[in-house]
Amino acid sequence: MKLSNLQKQLENSKQYLPAEDTFFLEDSIDREKGNFALDIGCGSGYLTNILKDSFNLVVGTDISYNTLREQNYKVENVICCNSADALRINFDLIICNLPYLATDEIIDVATDGGKDGLELPTEIISSALNRLSKNGKFIFVTSSLSDYMTLIDYVKSKKFSAEIISKKKLFFEELILVKVKRLFS
Numbered sequence: 001m002k003l004s005n006l007q008k009q010l011e012n013s014k015q016y017l018p019a020e021d022t023f024f025l026e027d028s029i030d031r032e033k034g035n036f037a038l039d040i041g042c043g044s045g046y047l048t049n050i051l052k053d054s055f056n057l058v059v060g061t062d063i064s065y066n067t068l069r070e071q072n073y074k075v076e077n078v079i080c081c082n083s084a085d086a087l088r089i090n091f092d093l094i095i096c097n098l099p100y101l102a103t104d105e106i107i108d109v110a111t112d113g114g115k116d117g118l119e120l121p122t123e124i125i126s127s128a129l130n131r132l133s134k135n136g137k138f139i140f141v142t143s144s145l146s147d148y149m150t151l152i153d154y155v156k157s158k159k160f161s162a163e164i165i166s167k168k169k170l171f172f173e174e175l176i177l178v179k180v181k182r183l184f185s
């Protein structure tokens with residue numbers, strides 16, 4: 001995506017309020033605990049705040065400054081950046097509710113993943129993998145509306161394991177949770 005187009009979309013971006021996919025990811029982080037946790041694309045801050053109960057340091061990132069200004073669930077440590085690009089520490093848990101819809105254009109950065117639902121997710125995941133600690137876990141949400149198997153193959157090609165840990169059928173799609181770990185920890 002061209003930088004000028006992205007800037008235009010970000011000017012119009014709005015906070016994504018907690019929805020089915022948010023709650024689906026919430027169910028998977030209930031029992032997670034550790035030192036450092038990162039919520040990429042934290043949006044309203046709903047999930048970031050849940051992580052605060054079980055991690056010593058929780059950071060949220062989002063590419064949309066509008067979203068961070070509007071946040072319904074204010075996050076203490078929040079950074080406006082692409083994925084995990086501005087961070088230099090590694091995390092025990094990284095979560096991300098991706099913009100996964102397969103779309104010809106990226107009009108809404110909260111939901112549109114670009115061609116086959118892969119353009120934005122691939123960039124976000126690639127940045128996240130760099131910040132995963134030795135025994136860390138990265139859990140992301142994707143959907144049957146995207147080419148999620150290609151995304152999983154992409155993760156594996158970077159020498160990480162990737163497995164589907166849960167699926168949830170909705171009226172028009174199936175939500176999919178993927179857990180990623182380092183292959184050699």
Ligand SMILES: C[S@@+](CC[C@H](N)C(=O)[O-])C[C@H]1O[C@@H](n2cnc3c(N)ncnc32)[C@H](O)[C@@H]1O
Nearest residue numbers: 016022041042043062063064082083097109110
């Ligand atoms: C589907 S919403 C999820 C919001 C929230 N985490 C939730 O589960 O309700 C995706 C979020 O990712 C953000 N986002 C999109 N592309 C991003 C990127 N490259 N880096 C960081 N955040 C991004 C959007 O602004 C949006 O807030």
